[in-house]
């Protein structure tokens with residue numbers, strides 16, 4: 001294939017993946033950053049946003065570029081106040097697609113988001129994969145685009161691959177196997193010997209009892225979070241609770257197979273959709289460096305954002321290894337809160353309407369994680385799940401999650417959250433599979449009723 005672009009050399013492995021006007025947009029973005037010495041970065045505070053920021057910051061560190069980085073929870077007045085007014089280059093990571101009309105210096109703005117674009121993107125350097133024929137929920141997320149941007153800028157950036165995996169996993173892009181641009185990048189990383197792949201359960205080097213008890217994906221109803229359930233399982237299979245999955249993997253493949261199939265069968269027996277149950281045994285990506293487990297790194301990047309300490313993840317990415325113990329503590333803290341809420345849902349602590357279910361959670365930052373896991377492993381596989389939290393001023397933040405199975409049968413949570421929120425005077429939107437809304441507490445019941453009605457009309461099993 002002839003490469004018409006003079007500034008960026010499009011590597012062969014990506015040939016045919018990006019349409020010409022997408023390559024052109026990358027070109028213009030790279031050119032803009034090359035000529036900028038003061039770069040404003042605004043990133044979403046979740047695992048995708050923190051990883052995307054880590055990736056671009058690593059490039060700027062290498063290129064000795066001056067930058068200023070902030071994280072935001074959403075498009076609000078805080079976000080608007082952060083927008084540069086001095087004409088400096090603006091990078092929007094995993095956020096901003098719904099706010100492009102608010103941006104003054106569009107020609108100095110590079111959008112590396114994967115949420116649906118609202119408004120006129122004519123003057124913007126729009127790198128949103130959705131605008132170039134890709135699926136923003138499985139083929140590319142904010143991290144994917146940031147990573148691609150940096151490797152096109154300088155091939156050295158391939159060494160940011162751990163953060164590519166961390167961010168794409170945090171965004172759930174890997175479920176059911178990587179696709180599209182994500183897949184191409186992962187395959188290339190394997191070819192370059194930067195990562196290795198092992199197919200198995202998502203357990204690693206810790207004692208197996210601890211891994212099964214603490215893992216939430218897969219979440220095993222009756223077992224996860226409980227010592228007794230875990231020891232019953234291990235006794236049944238005659239597995240020493242102190243051995244690690246890695247040990248077993250290397251030394252006892254028969255026992256690993258037994259454990260793998262037991263867990264898949266267990267999930268199926270507990271009403272988990274087959275495609276999700278089967279996906280418990282999946283490719284696991286092993287990194288080179290201090291943190292080998294890509295799932296763990298992903299969990300660190302997510303937890304530091306959710307716990308309001310994004311900079312820890314970014315500093316670690318910039319080479320500060322002293323951050324690891326703090327990241328560990330944050331992750332553990334976040335994870336325990338999620339497990340506590342999951343156990344509550346397992347014991348029936350949620351409301352079920354005709355076509356949706358909903359539950360309340362104390363801390364808004366864990367609502368998405370809890371609904372995402374519950375909808376796959378605990379609650380009705382035909383009902384999307386809505387988690388909400390109310391702050392001291394009566395503001396409600398809603399986080400909803402569906403599954404691919406529901407999407408295939410008509411679910412569109414973007415529409416549901418947007419319309420239901422607007423009908424009660426609030427705001428909402430996001431992905432078809434994962435969306436959110438901000439409303440007032442007195443309208444909560446009405447919002448759920450509208451959402452239930454809309455989902456009833458959308459879903460046809």
Ligand SMILES: [Mn+2]
Pocket residue numbers: 048049094114141142171
């Ligand atoms: Mn994202």
